[in-house]
Amino acid sequence: MKPRKAKYLRELTDEELNRILNESVETLARLRVQHSLSQLQDTASLKILKKDIARIKTIISERQRAKEYGKQ
Numbered sequence: 001m002k003p004r005k006a007k008y009l010r011e012l013t014d015e016e017l018n019r020i021l022n023e024s025v026e027t028l029a030r031l032r033v034q035h036s037l038s039q040l041q042d043t044a045s046l047k048i049l050k051k052d053i054a055r056i057k058t059i060i061s062e063r064q065r066a067k068e069y070g071k072q
Contacts, residue, residue: 001045004052009059021056024049 009017028049034040 001042001048003048004055006055006059009056014060014063017056017060021053021060024053024056028053 004020009020012020028046031040031046031049035043035046040046
């Protein structure tokens, strides 16, 4: 699993980001279960996915702050 680049994520719409975020959270939950059952081969994917989720949340919050300050 390769990490998603912030440049690529910034080009997506809000709906696409939210969809990817939801999918990533679900995937992370599945991977955690697999890891706890010792069925996960690529444990580095947990770290990559957590960082991707943080990156997506950061971009979403940046856009929300920009909208809030843009209205004032």
